[in-house]
Amino acid sequence: MQASCHCGGVRYEVEEAPEWVLDCNCSRCRLYGALMAYYPQSEVKFATPLATSIYMWGDRDLEFHHCRTCFCFTHYTVAGLLDAPKIGVNARLLRGLDPAHVKVQHKNNGNDGVFWTKSDGPALPGHDLS
């Protein structure tokens, strides 16, 4: 599947559609409105050069990438790793992804149980990230 930000400045491909996406309600994800899908970093094929700006926060172990032109949140990576076992991509950028065939898993990192999406299952307990 192909993905791109609004302006097309950041593009990537993954082999398969995600079976589920994560809706996290921490202070950052709540504002981004992203739905995260997870893949080994080596399986996400980014078009190069990667034209992103990076936002880091808290303990600064994750790099949140945003398109430098249209500012879409595109993905996050583990700081300092180029071959992480897991990175998060913003599933809303995946072209043709059918929400009817993707489960939504809630993650209660905001510790208030408030989500804007629907999920069939209970929320995963949160960390103290808010």
Ligand SMILES: [Zn+2]
């Ligand atoms: Zn863009």
